[in-house]
Amino acid sequence: MSKRMGSIGFALAMLMGGSPSAMAENKLFKDIAYDSPLSTYSEAKGYYDCSEDVGAVAVCKDDVDFIGHKFTMALVFSADKLTTVSLVSDYEQALYDAAMAALNNTFTLSMMSDGKSQLDLVELARQTRSRDEFLTKFTSYAELGTAAGDFSYTFLEGADTVKKYASMTMMLLGSPDNTRSAELLLTGEGADATLVIRFSFPKLELNKAHAAAQKPVESF
Template sequence: MLKHSVSDFLGMCIVCQNTFTEVQLYKEYNYHSLLNQYTDRQGYQRCPERYGANAICAEGVDFTDHGFFAVLFFEDSKLAQVTLASRYDPDALAKIKSSLRHSFTMLLMTGSDSNLDLVNLQQKMKSDEEFTAALMDYELKELASGHLAYAYVEGINIGSGSVDAITASHRAHENDRQIEMVVSSGLLDLAFFLPKLDQKTDNP
């Protein structure tokens, strides 16, 4: 489970000036909330063997009526990423994609040995129907191969003058979340993170 692989590809590099106060990662999990807020009594356990020394885990976290195992990643004892993990279920994937459309835009899909830039694809296609057909063809082929990653960014529109996924991602604000959703080896993972705030933390 690689942290920030999507943001690395998209080249998130703009540093902004807002504070981190109560910035949501996922539901009640806020960016830079403190490690000591998550206790054994609440059901959180250390899980260093699988996810490293800076992670804690919890069972039974819900998203779109599907149960996930949650992994919370911390840097300097502050929450930096929330990842939800479960067995792959095609119906769950469809419901998650439908839910994400309300607030997030899918910019990129990455298969085993290729990627599909949806911003670039939309410019090439002559109609919405052609765009959807090409997207679905790629998705079904890569899901059948056993590995597909989806890159989502909050708060932007795919058709607002950007030439590709990288330039589209640059229009996101620092409090806009990214999601990397991965179907691989029979598992379904969703990682919620804030790469611009991470960069601001790394380069104050």
């Protein structure tokens, strides 16, 4: 399927000296809060168990409005606490364009992946000598990746884009704990093509895993 690459100019501006966007609260999507309990949604009207389809503990809701389109929303939980929110729809070019525009408004495009490799745009901005060189490598990777099938864009909201970090990982580690991530995923071909927007708080999840690892192991 044909997929446009979205607002390259905005990504360049943010990665090559732009200002960071305003920090959001710990809301994954609209009023849906990170770490909220499963019971909040499993008992709410309109939600249904979709764990088998998702492959993890999850509840879904159909016909959720976002950017002028209706999505199926999937809420995924770990230990009965909300970790990610995904918006799922059949792929349409107009929807893809609207999603890219909406994410570019407050997020910084930081990485792309074709499922086999990754292009770290923070690292690329540091290594290239000019805007034209960055744009050439950016465009080549995106064109080849989207033509091959599955492709993803990773955006960060609230990340520190002023300092010159060596990579997206280093930028994330140097940013506030509640830096939000949005992944725009394009999967499948033809009639099976799907668009997914997935929101998470990767650093909060890393902190949670680190805290769990520090707990003393029970003697046995």
